[in-house]
Amino acid sequence: MIYCCTNEECLWFGEGETLPKACPRCGQALEVRREEELTGDEWCRLGLYWTESESADEEKALACFRRSAGLGSGWGTCNLGLCMEQGIGTQADPRQAVWLYKQAVEMGSVAALCNLGVCLEQGIGTPEDPEGAAALYLAAAEHGSARGQRLLAHCLEEGFGVNQDQAKAVEWLRTAALQGETAAQTSLAKHYEFGVGTEQDKELAVRWYEKAVQSGDPEGMCCLGWLKQTGKWVEADPEGAAELYRQAAQMGSVRGMVQLGDCLMEGIGVAADPEMAVAWYRKGANEGDREAMFSLGLSYELGQGVEQDDVKAALWYEQSAQLGSGAGMNNFAELLAKGRGVPKDLGKALEWYRKAADLGNVYALYNMGWYLEKAGNLEKARACYEQAKAENMDSAYWSLGRMYEEGLGVDQDLERAYTLYRDGAKRGNVNCICRLVRCLAQGIGTRQNLSRARKLGAELLAEELPPQVLDNYGCREEMLMLLDVMNEMKE
Secondary structure, X not given: OEEEEOOOOOOOEEEOOOOOOOOOOOOOOEEEEOXXXXXXXXXXXXXXXXXXOOOOOHHHHHHHHHHHHHOOOHHHHHHHHHHHHHOOOOOOOHHHHHHHHHHHHHOOOHHHHHXXXXXXXHOOOOOOOHHHHHXXXXXXXXXXXXXXXXXXXXXXXXXXXXXXOHHHHHHHHHHHHHOOOHHHHHHHXXXXXXXXXXXXXXXXXXXXXXXXXXXXXXXXXXXXXXXHHHOOOOOOOHHHHHHHHHHHHHOOOHHHHHHHHHHHHHOOOOOOOHHHHHHHHHHHHHOOOHHHHHHHHHHHHHOOOOOOOHHHHHHHHHHHHHOOOHHHHHHHHHHHXXXXXXXXXXXXXXXXXXXXXXXXXXXXXXXXXXXXXXOOOHHHHHHHHHHHHHOOOHHHHHHHHHHHHHOOOOOXXXXXXXXXXXXXXXXXXXXXXXXXXXXXXXXXXXXXXHHHHHHHHHHHHHOOOOHHHHOOOOHHHHHHHHHHHHHHHHO
């Protein structure tokens, strides 16, 4: 039995053995309809019922869309194309999907303009055609499609098929956002947050993130959660941040999974639960997310929430690295350099360090310098340290200081060495503090100042340094040297 809502503003369709008492969507009365009476658009509505109802049936939905397309409905033809593209009720046939989308476009379907554009953009069932995709998005946007406006904005942001124009992207995002397009609301908020294509505006950024959250956008939840976690532009609210991450994660957002995992690992806004954190990392990693893979690898390396396992750490780091994670590249390289979880291979490690450094990972840049120094390539090592220092990497001050103090690949310059140790110590680098104490105690590159040396040394020794600090390059050796210097000053 086919039935539909009598409310012309609703027109909900359904099918079953008995007639429900009222429309589940608007509560109005229902009426029975015969198959031969249904128009093409009505068959499409019935098809949507079979995709959206609790008793969803993909094969029935497909049959309805076929009937709809056969009656000349552009709407039904577009949905039939979607079934072919995604394999709904049938085996996927992307080429057939493209043909159907083209037919639907000729029938006036605005939704088909967007679907066909996505196929051209991603090379689904047809060769990639950036210009063609952008032209279709523009046509959909000009017809008032919020989705088309958002997709066109993305092309303008990236310069995909059109000249890059961030200001125009903002205009189209604003138009789509005002129509309630949730992803556009989040994207617009990002433009206001970072001042891209428009002036930075913290109030508008927060307002649009909040609208996106109200509309149920998981990416918006993650973005607003980050503002709440960091206290940027809003009152710090770690509990609220963790809850937003949880909602996003439960909706399938891999970013939400990783950020919720971080909160659970560190006890931010929630009780610390490393095992549950790892569970969320694993779920994100299984979805193919490189950052989740990195976090899972780190958990195995540190033994947090799981039993410590360098082999599994290396496995996840490598997968993360292969997907383009700079942090994954750096940490995988570190295990390769030390022979932990994988056979030691310094050459391969340096390749991964270089790739990570090219992506802007300053830790990889510094680490590459360290191993180049150990290999005797002092000129290239110093170049790495200098670049890392320019990026405010505090360990680079110590390494450069050593080179100038000991004349490693450079003319010895004790005053410069002292200055580098002093500046690195101001940034909290433990190795630099150790060296600074020795310089002050022995008058290296500066005037001897025993009282200040004793004070700095005592303060550092009184700290309980975590293992991850002590395990930094040279730290344990520098601490032993500090103890010797402090004992000498006692004598």
